[in-house]
Amino acid sequence: MDSNRDFTLKQERSLDIFDILTFLWRKKFRIIITAGLLASLGAYYVIHLPKIYVASSILLLSAKDSGLTLPSSLSAITSGEDTRQDTYIEFMRSRQFVQTVVDDLALYNLHEYQQSTDGGYVSEKDYATTKLLNQFSVSKLSNTDMLKITVESLTPSSAAEIANHIGPAFFAYYALINRQKADSKSQWLNDQLNELKNSLSQSEERLLTFLRDNELVNVESQVELAKSEIAGLISQKIHIDRAVAESQGSMVQLATISGGQQDYLQIPAIQNNALIRDLRIRRGQQQLLMEGVTKRYLHKHPKYIAAKAGLEAIDTEFTMLINQLVNGLRSSNETLKARQRQILAQIQETKERHANLGKHSMQISRMQREIESTQHLYEMFLSRLQETEILKDLDDGDDFAIVDSASEPTFPAKPKVVMGIALSVIFSCVFSFGFWLILHLVSDKYTRFKSMLSNLDVPILSMVPRIKQTKANKGKPFALSMHSEGERNYQYFEAIRSLRTGLLVKNNQHKNAVIAVTSIGERDGKSEISTSLADSFSRMEKTLLIDVDLRQPKIGEMFDIDANLPGLTSFLGNKSSFSKCIHAVHSSPLILMPSGPLPPDPLAYISKPRFAAFLHKLRGYYERVVIETPPINTVSDAIAVGKFVDGVIIVCDAEKNEGADLLLALQRVHEAELPLLGVVFNRVKDLRSNMNKRQGLVSRLKRAFGIR
Known part of the structure; x- marks a missing residue:
């Protein structure tokens, strides 16, 4: 069953092909007549197309870098033979250059470049320039520094004349453009130098004014002095803090004493006092003497009375000395605290002065960097201006040359009559067949x-x-x-x-x-x-x-x-x-x-x-x-x-x-x-x-x- 189905499909395809062949057989006269008419019209059109003559010249362009290029760091990215040749081609294809060729050869006086009266109004030069832009081309010769100039014209003499004139005109035009560019660059560099000079003077004046207003002579020395001063004050603060801590401990003990002399002796500052130690020794000796007198004499005995009076005098002196020492401790504690506050204030003041000196140092550094940067730019622009002035009078056109001049063509290059008629016949046959086939399928x-x-x-x-x-x-x-x-x-x-x-x-x-x-x-x-x-x-x-x-x-x-x-x-x-x-x-x-x-x-x-x-x-x-x-x-x-x-x-x-x-x-x-x-x-x-x-x-x- 599958084989029968395949046979049916093949038979249908064959019938489809023969349907087309049948259509060709039935419509053969219509197809042939239509194709003949179209081919005749196409051949008539090709034969009566205007004859166009082509002339070519070859130019050798500069292979060396121009002095008016980008800096080396940038030219390494953008330079190259292809880029330079593309630049020359765009110069030649520019409307401004083509207009110079039209003016030099007065092409607007030729019939070929004159405007038709049926069109809209366009000035004669503009029309001739547009016409010439459409009639000449510039191409690169592979693996060389040469360009080929091709010009099309209705007359052989015009084609050769224009092709031979474009090269010298381009050399002169390019040299003029380079001189104008050098002049413009020199003027721009001079303007930039004046601006940099003014900017440098202003930066230096701002630095001097800043130093004078802040009374700064040697900022680095003042910063180091402030650091040393801060270090000394911090050392003093450490000693004062230690003394204040000891004094504050004595004050705490004094606050807990109820009034006995022996309690005062528990305080290290009083206990370790030399006068206290001496009195304590004297009192011990007098007390031993009093104990000996007491054993031998009665209290009304002159020796007993003298010994007792001596002991009382020592106790009175001891009491007075303790009171003096206590008052001295309290006074010393207040003095230490005052000194501690004074040192803290001096440290804070010195830190603020150091911070201000740091800010001044940073500001001075920025000003100095600005002056150095401006100075560097000034020197660089001055160097570029000197180079530009040296290269300004160099003629880059000396590196251009005409390798091959255009000769007057003998035969027209366009249209290709035989090829045009052949394409017309092929197109007419295809169009006629397609037209009648589509018409047949639609109808x-x-x-x-x-x-x-x-x-x-x-x-x-x-x-x-x-x-x-x-x-x-x-x-x-x-x-x-x-x-x-x-x-x-x-x-x-x-x-x-x-x-x-x-x-x-x-x-x-x-x-x-x-x-x-x-x-x-x-x-x-x-x-x-x-x-x-x-x-x-x-x-x-x-x-x-x-x-x-x-x-x-x-x-x-x-x-x-x-x-x-x-x-x-x-x-x-x-x-x-x-x-x-x-x-x-x-x-x-x-x-x-x-x-x-x-x-x-x-x-x-x-x-x-x-x-x-x-x-x-x-x-x-x-x-x-x-x-x-x-x-x-x-x-x-x-x-x-x-x-x-x-x-x-x-x-x-x-x-x-x-x-x-x-x-x-x-x-x-x-x-x-x-x-x-x-x-x-x-x-x-x-x-x-x-x-x-x-x-x-x-x-x-x-x-x-x-x-x-």
């Missing part, structure tokens, strides 16, 4: 339908041509009228036979005893197709044609059957027997069952189980049953009938219906899962040949291209 709706159906894998059963009926046969079945008219409707007859043959082939694979014929819309010709197909089958098989279009039936009218005679609705409604509901057709073996009286609800009639059972029984009496149904896009009757048949055929009017309408019909069939046999294109225009002629054309094309 040939059948081709678009065919492509869409091929993508959806829906077969095209037949193409039925449009035929004109005579007044006598108008409204009659096509099947009967075409037999009476003989060869006149041979194409229609062949299309119906092709449809019948296709269905018979499908019948060998799947039984297609009952076939429903529907259409996309009203008046698409489904009645003509169904009657013609049924008539064609009836000449081979026992065939029944049923009109199930219970909304607008036409088959009975086409065969001159009275509308009041019984038909399908009469049989389904059990009003008439089957034999009374069918009718024979004159001059045809076809059996016909018309619609009968129209019911109020047609869909309810064909949805009954009796209708399905009726179609099932017909398979035993007739070899082929053809059923005409209403349009599938208008009502759902065709979908209801399609549930009970073996195959459905959709009739599409190739001229009236659109692709969206056909796609909607196919979508409804697909959603309802109906057994679709294919599509019949009806009323196809310009179907000029039958299948034999088409096959003959295909055979000739195969032989022409060597395809077997």
